[in-house]
Amino acid sequence: MIEFQVTVTVEGGLHARPAALLVSRASRSQSKITLNKGDKTVDARSILGIMTLGVSQGDQLLIQIDGSDEEDAAAQIQDLFHQEFAG
Template identity: 65%
Template structure:
């Protein structure tokens, strides 16, 4: 399992559009991906789950990735957060 911390830089936090982008990015992998904010956790494949975390700009999240391609997925997601959800 790989875990890393990210800071949300997207204006408005993880509202519907960025949550959908994150779900779409994560759907390309079979790895189990979880976002954690404080004591709350959400499966990254669930838009509703992500939105119920109440993530705002500046919040820090822990991203956990577990599976066969976890290194590739973790790197891709970390870059996605660093680029404020802009595509490569």
């Protein structure tokens, strides 16, 4: 299992468009990918789940990835947050 934290830098937080990009990226993986904010945990393949987290710009998320391609999945998700979602 791989765990890492990200700070959401995208303006407006994880609203519909960035959430859809995250779901798309997570859906490419065979691994289980979860997002944790506070005491809430959701499947990264669920746009509704992501939207219910109410993630705002500046929030920190703990991302957990567990499965056969977890290293590649972690790199893809980190790239999404650090490159595509960067200010």
